[in-house]
Amino acid sequence: MSSPDLLETDDAGTDARAETTTDAASDAGAAASEAADANAAAATETADVDDAAAANPGACPVVDSFEQIGSRWRLVVLHELQNGEVRFNELKRSTDANARTLSRVLEDLQETGFVERRLEEDAPVATYYSLTPKGESLCPVFDEIEDWADEWLAACQE
Structure with a gap:
């Protein structure tokens, strides 16, 4: 010992x-x-x-734009909100994001002016999220990206 x-x-x-x-x-x-x-x-x-x-000063707006919307979860949430106002739990289900991640992303998108939050206080209490006009202005961009992906990424998935 x-x-x-x-x-x-x-x-x-x-x-x-x-x-x-x-x-x-x-x-x-x-x-x-x-x-x-x-x-x-x-x-x-x-x-x-x-x-x-x-x-390349001309690239600056592109870089700045992607810094605001470029994270995976931000893009997913913005894309899901294109179809109108959605409750938090519906958004959680449709994105497969965990609640903590989704809350953080929604807060970031609110702070940058892409998303607005509405609290329904009548029973049952619910929180709704929708795109602001700034967020809605991204809809044509998503349409173009989807068209591009259909043309160029389809070959990669075959």
């Missing part, structure tokens, strides 16, 4: 605690290095987008 004050040694007489501490420090350093690499990659990607916009 060993006490915490006694050095534990292996057959070669090496301090096992020192090796464990070194291994733990090495693992922590590797994790920190991976996190730093991920942060550097994200910063590089952001810088690349900024550089692209600076190099």
